[in-house]
Amino acid sequence: MKLVYFASVREAIGLSSEDRDVPHDTRTVGDVVVWLRGQSAEHGHALNDLSRLRFALDQNMVTADALLADGQELAIFPPVTGG
Secondary structure, X not given: OEEEEOHHHHHHHOOOEEEOOOXXXXXXXXXXXXXXXXXXXXXXXXXXXXXXXXXXEOOEEEOOOOEOOOOOEEEEEOOOOOO
């Protein structure tokens, strides 16, 4: 799965994107995030509060309970504030 990180998530993880083989039992966006938390201390810190994160699958906004399909791109970013 192609993972893309934005803003403070990117800064905390230290990567703008990465390709990962996620476990077969990851069925939702939330499952991926929970799995990613255990991949490094940086991932754990960046992804520690699921309720504060926003997601896009193939550039379409989704919630954490969105179901995954093979070959998708998952973007993860913090809430965006405007001004």
